[in-house]
Amino acid sequence: MSADILTFPKGPEAPQPSLDPMLALTASGMNAVNSVILDRMQSEIxxxxxxxxxxxxxGGKRLRPMLTLSGAELVGYQGTRHYKLAAAVEFIHTATLLHDDVVDGSELRRGKAAANIIFGNPATVLVGDFLFSRSFELMTEDGSLKVLKILSSASAVIAEGEVAQLSAQRRIATSEAKYLHIIGAKTAALFAAASRISAVVAECDEAQEQALDDYGRNLGVAFQLIDDALDYDADAAQMGKDRGDDFREGKMTLPVILAYARGDAEERKFWEAAIGGHRTSDADLDHAIELIGRHGAVEATRERARHFAQQAADSLSIFPDGEARAAMVEAAQFAVSRGY
Incomplete structure (x- = not known):
């Protein structure tokens, strides 16, 4: 099978990649997944x-459960087991978001007040725990020890990634390699697991399992790279969060790592103060964005994202051409080209 060469549109007139093909591919299945989600988030409390x-x-994209459904379409799975598993994936993701917002003290999530702002930190953490528990109920109901191992391992890796990110916070010496390790854990691990389990329920061979794992993992890294670029390259209305959150929280994301590495002594002194929590005003954020722009750090971050998106598309080359593969390739293009 030939590899898919990704093209990335330039300029406002160029046709923009979208998730629409994947949404259309998974529409029926997502109805079933949403029914499971609605049912299992209920409680007497x-x-x-x-x-x-x-x-x-x-209003989230629901990309992770869509990866499970798309993968099932790609390998020709005809059953229904993947619906509950896709719901489990979304519960894991939602639980991590709830916990993240408490850890980060976030005020916005998807353009609305974050749950911790409305309901308080204790309730938000505990409901996150509830959703994790529901996800494991769904996994055990499926009955596959292999699926349970994949998703439970991913959950542990995500937690490790979040702790690693916390440990790297306000540490200016964080390297690009360390950063890529963190996002590979906190974001890409669930993308990989969500994709891989579709091959497991379809009883595919190891090569197909690994190909879907590689697709999800590379897509997840590309997705997070763009998220981190957007914090210095988009307005808050588009992103649904406060612009500059990463800057004020002292997170060493790739745009900062590159700008710091490429900066002169005076610029480095600024970054050391900013990441240390001593330069966090709106004016400081504007200066940070100017420095990042001066050294092309956002575009360099996007270029690395394009590399990982291409790797994601390449991993699908062992599968036949068709609607599912085309939709998954376009999702990789969308991950890099999106502005939100």
Whole structure:
């Protein structure tokens, strides 16, 4: 099978990649997944569905469960096991978002007040725990030890990635390699697991399992790279969060790592103060964005994202051409070209 060569549109007139093909491919299946999500987020404790629903109904892309459904389409799976597993994937993701917002003290999520702002930190953490528990219920109901191992291992890796990110916070010496390791854990691990389990339920061979794992992992890295670039390259209305959150929290993301490495002594002194938490005003953020622009750090971050997106597309070359593969390739293009 030939590899897919990704093209990335330039200029406002160029046709923009979208998730529409993947949305169309998975529309019927996502209805089933959403039914599972709605059913399993219920509880006799009214606060639980209220808080969980605040985030679940908040307009997210649902990309991770769509990867499970798309992978199932790609390998020709005809069963229904993947619906509950895709819901488990979304619960894991939602739980991590709830916990992240508490850790980061976030005020916005998807353009709305974050759950921790409305309901408080204790309730937000506990409902995140509830959703993790629901995800493991769904995994055990499936009955596959292999699926359970993949998703439970991913959950542990995500937690490790979040702790690694916390440990790197306000540490100016964080390297690009360390950063890539962190995002590979905190973001890409769930993308990889969500993609791989579709091959497991379809009883595919190891090569196909690994190809889907590689697709999800590379897509996840590309997706996070763009998220981190957008923090210095888009307005808050588009992103649904406060612009400069990463800057104020002292997160060493790739645009900062590159700008620091490429800067002169005076610029480095600024970054050391900013990441240390001593230069966090709006004017400081504007200066940070100017420095990042001066050294082409956002474009360099996007270029690295394009590399990982191409790797994601290449991993699908062992599968036949068709609607599912085309939709998954375009999702990789979208991950890099998006502005939100």
């Amino acid at each position: 009214p606060l639980i569905p209220r808080l969980a629903g605040h985030l679940i109904a908040g």
